Amino acid sequence: MCASSRVTGEAADDVVEMTASKENDRVAIIALNRRTVRNAVDGTTARALHAAFLAFDSDDSFDVAVLTGSGGVFCAGADLHSLSNPLVHPKTGVVTELAGVVDDPTLGPMGPTRLTLSKPVVAAVDGPAVAGGMELAAWASVRVAAWDAVFGVFCRRWGVPLIDGGSFRLPRLVGGSRAADLILTGRPLSGVEAEAIGFVNRLAPAGEPSLPTALDLASAMTRSPQACLRSDLASSRSAFDPADAAELDAIAREYELGLATMRQTRLGAVASFVDGAGRGGAPI
Known part of the structure; x- marks a missing residue:
């Protein structure tokens, strides 16, 4: 096992x-490291994150991964400056006119969000986990948050649809009614409220970052017999998806609806963000 490696794409x-x-x-x-853009994900970062999780899942020296962000920020979502980056259909691999380079249907716009891993992933969330960043957290097996964490479907304000699993993972995690509130309003959700409604599994002690608590949780998982743990992890997913095809169909449906919206609107509202409006959740 390598004590330290960089997977960069x-x-x-x-x-x-x-x-x-x-x-x-x-x-x-596994840490996102784009501090200057609040760990927003562009095409290069998505590919690197996808590669990192594939490497983790195939490495017998690792049992659990903790996903975090550098600089006290989890992830501000997709890098809206780069929304012309490739998008690929999750079932067919066909690239559209809004896409162009990648051909792996397991690669989501945010990176690993179409992967089904054999091992658990703990999301350690400090600061913003918004838009695609919230979808990334929802993809993880469990979530630990600092009290200063902020979640939200902030892409609502820019006319950018959920295309990384948020539209079907959020209802599973918090229930249909609460998910509808978050998806339709795009309102901010504090770490405390996120824990209260079941999106966050554990809160770090007040005033402390999430990573130590997340590492404690991950370490506890490593102490269990791993074959049984992974078998039960796979079985628990089937409570929502009777077969892998059901998850793939949900991902494909979300992608197709989202893509149709982006084609129709041409993401016109994104230009105002690129020009500086609404940064950090500020009113627009």
Whole structure:
């Protein structure tokens, strides 16, 4: 096992870093590292994050991964400056006119959100986990948040649809009514409220970052017999999806509806964000 490695994708500059936890080398820490854009994900970062999780899942020296963001921010979602980056159909791999390069149907716009891993992933959330960042957190097996964490479907304001699993994972995690509130309003959700409604599994102690609590949780998972843990993880998913095809159909349906919306609107509202409006959740 490598104590520290960087999985960066083509032309990346350490945008994703994978290291072994110093406290427990069976735990991989996968960190987004784009501080200047609040860890927003562009095409290069999506590919690097996807590659990191594939590497984790195939590495017998790791049992659990913790996904986090550098600089006290989890992820501000998709990099809206790069929404012309490739999008690929999750079932057919066909690229549309809004797409162009990638041909792997397991690669989501945010990276790993179409992957089904054999091992657990813990999301450690500080600061914003909004828009695609919230979808990334929803993809994880469990979520730990700091009290200063902020979740929200902030892409609602810019006319950018959920295309990384948020439209079907949120209802599963918090129930249809609460999910509708979050999806339709795009309102902010504090870490405390997120824990109260079941989106967040554990809160870090007040005033402390989420990573130590997330690492403790991940380490506890490594102490269980792994074959049984992974079998039960796979079975628990089937409570929502009788077969893998059901999940794939949901992902494909979300993608097709979202793509149709983007074609219709041409993402006109994104231009105002690029020009500086609404940064950090400010009113627009």
